[in-house]
Amino acid sequence: MTEAPHNQRKMQRTAFTCLGIVVGMVGLAYASVPLYDLFCRVTGFDGTPIVRDSNTSQVVDRTIAVRFDANVVPSLGWRFSPEKPEVKVKLGETMTVYYKVTNTSDKPATGIATYNVQPDLAATYFSKLECFCFTEQTLQPGETLESAVVFYIDPRLLQDSDVKNISSITLSYTYFPSKAGKPVAEVTSSTTSTVQ
Template sequence: MTDTQDSQRSNRRTVVACAGVVVGMTGLAYASVPLYDLFCKVTGFNGTPIQRADNGSDVIDRTVAVRFDANVVPGLNWSFASEVPEVKVKLGETTTVLYKVTNNGSKATTGIATYNVQPDLAGPYFSKLECFCFTEQTLQPGETLQSAVVFYVDPRLVEDGDIKDISSITLSYTYFPSKGGKPVEETSSTSTATTPIVQ
């Protein structure tokens, strides 16, 4: 009788432990995407520019070309472009570039822009002060919206042995259809989003 009770108690503990592991793993699965996104934004990992409140850097006499890549996925009838394809900036210098997006369709549509920086290793040094990314935009037919990105390239880039000699950085934006404040990556069963990067 005692052996049976001990065995049942041990089985219950095992079941409770397994259930706890399942609940914990499920919680981690749901938290992993926002935690990874936060990690990228804070560290610049995977080419994610860092969001900053202000520019406390000194301007140094070293220039780098910043190229602007603007894309719209198939299925979102918008045109999207930067005012200039490229600017040359001094490291530490605050720069503003305007983008224009137009709804070419016959009905109101909603989109949201995502972004990255190439090469990936430049992400920690590309700091955005103002950006339209991850802000849902609804445009009426024929409506045009102008938005700014304000950024600087951190002078500490020259101390990074892996990329101190780079001559250009590409900032790439892609507009996706938006649903509930999130980008919809596939707009149909046959069309998927692609983001061409210019090196």
């Protein structure tokens, strides 16, 4: 009879272990998106530019073309474009480029911009000092907003054999409808019309 309490304790330990694993996996599933986003922002992985507070780099006599791509999800009803399609920038040089976004619809709309850098491997060296990305914007019908992106390309790019010979980098932004500060793929017209 002493075997029954022993088996019961083993079964309880097994049940608690399984429950702990399930709870841990659910927690990891919820944490995976913000952790992945943080990882990408810190390392430049998957074309995510690094965000910096200041530029302490030396300017190097090597020029790279930076192209600007501007996209809008069609359901948002905005027109979005950079002031220039391309600039030439020396490595380490701080550059400011302006984008203009206009609400072409007849209703107020709220959007949020996401971004990436191509080629992916160059994102580690594309450092943003100021950006309008991930900032929710509400535009009234016909309203236009001008926003700046301030960036530099880290000269350490020249030490990376995978990207040291690239001649151009593309910074691509996409505006999505926004709900509660998060981009959404589609917003119904009733949701869009109630945005203040």
